[in-house]
Amino acid sequence: MTGCDALKLKNIMEILEADSLTGHDLLDAEVHSACGSDLMSDVLAFVKEQGMLLTGLCNPQVVRTAEMMDMRCVVFVRGKTPGADIVDLASDGGIAVLTTPFRMYEACGRLYAAGLSQED
Amino acid sequence: MEPLTLRYTVDGDSFTTAGEASTDMKRSLKRIGADADLIRRASICMYEGEINMVIHGGGGQASVTFDGQKMEIVLTDRGKGIPDIEAAMREGFSTATQEVRDLGFGAGMGLPNMKRYADEMVVESKVGAGTTVRMVLYDDPQRNA
Ligand SMILES: Nc1ncnc2c1ncn2[C@@H]1O[C@H](COP(=O)(O)OP(=O)(O)OP(=O)(O)O)[C@@H](O)[C@H]1O
Ligand SMILES: [Mg+2]
Numbered sequence: 001m002t003g004c005d006a007l008k009l010k011n012i013m014e015i016l017e018a019d020s021l022t023g024h025d026l027l028d029a030e031v032h033s034a035c036g037s038d039l040m041s042d043v044l045a046f047v048k049e050q051g052m053l054l055t056g057l058c059n060p061q062v063v064r065t066a067e068m069m070d071m072r073c074v075v076f077v078r079g080k081t082p083g084a085d086i087v088d089l090a091s092d093g094g095i096a097v098l099t100t101p102f103r104m105y106e107a108c109g110r111l112y113a114a115g116l117s118q119e120d
Numbered sequence: 121m122e123p124l125t126l127r128y129t130v131d132g133d134s135f136t137t138a139g140e141a142s143t144d145m146k147r148s149l150k151r152i153g154a155d156a157d158l159i160r161r162a163s164i165c166m167y168e169g170e171i172n173m174v175i176h177g178g179g180g181q182a183s184v185t186f187d188g189q190k191m192e193i194v195l196t197d198r199g200k201g202i203p204d205i206e207a208a209m210r211e212g213f214s215t216a217t218q219e220v221r222d223l224g225f226g227a228g229m230g231l232p233n234m235k236r237y238a239d240e241m242v243v244e245s246k247v248g249a250g251t252t253v254r255m256v257l258y259d260d261p262q263r264n265a
Contacts, residue, residue, distance in 0.1 A: 039227050040224040041227040044167065044233055045232075061135070061224060065167070067143060068160075069160070069163075085136070
């Protein structure tokens with residue numbers, strides 16, 4: 001990990017104009033890095049540091065993948081709102097769930113501009 | 121450390137519940153205080169394997185044993201089997217359907233990923249009879265260095 005700032009989830013919410021669906025108690029937690037992907041195997045293969053996953057997919061495996069990788073937060077882009085099953089799963093795993101109206105490119109761009117690096 | 125023996129039945133018809141066994145294993149390993157890096161590696165191996173059992177293998181049985189030093193994960197299904205294991209182990213090789221790809225899997229990364237994170241891995245398969253994946257992981261502080 002090189003030269004990345006940490007952002008609190010509540011700052012990330014502001015940057016992404018996001019709503020929080022679960023994990024309200026985690027909003028003071030910090031993440032140091034993020035990754036955007038619609039390919040869960042890629043996330044499982046290349047992501048090393050715990051952080052946050054942005055994705056355009058909307059199924060329970062997104063949350064399970066995040067939990068396997070010790071991530072703190074999943075952000076659903078493009079205004080996708082996950083069902084209660086997905087939100088409950090995240091809640092059980094101690095993972096915050098955010099939903100942002102931005103598309104993947106803009107959501108990642110905003111976070112990158114705010115100083116959040118990618119996972120490496 | 122308290123030794124661990126876990127057994128799971130993996131439902132081959134439900135993509136929604138796929139990963140339940142891995143989640144339970146991960147939480148169990150955390151509970152007994154296993155090393156964080158070992159937990160991470162074991163979780164990736166187990167989860168990729170469990171997803172494979174569901175999307176390719178029609179479901180089956182998973183077992184995990186851990187004595188505090190050595191962990192063994194065995195995944196057995198009675199699915200269609202793998203005709204060419206060497207090809208299947210190659211990064212990017214996948215027979216997954218478009219439906220599976222739309223769900224975020226099918227990049228042909230699972231088996232290579234499991235091999236990378238396990239210390240030992242053996243895949244045995246017979247077409248029409250099923251597949252067994254056996255992985256061994258050691259709690260090795262050297263690996264973190
Ligand atoms: N349990 C299994 N039963 C039958 N075939 C399998 C099994 N596991 C893997 N395979 C075969 O091996 C191929 C490669 O598996 P691998 O896990 O590497 O990739 P994938 O599952 O296709 O995609 P990804 O893991 O990236 O989501 C699969 O596409 C499938 O053809
Ligand atoms: Mg796979």
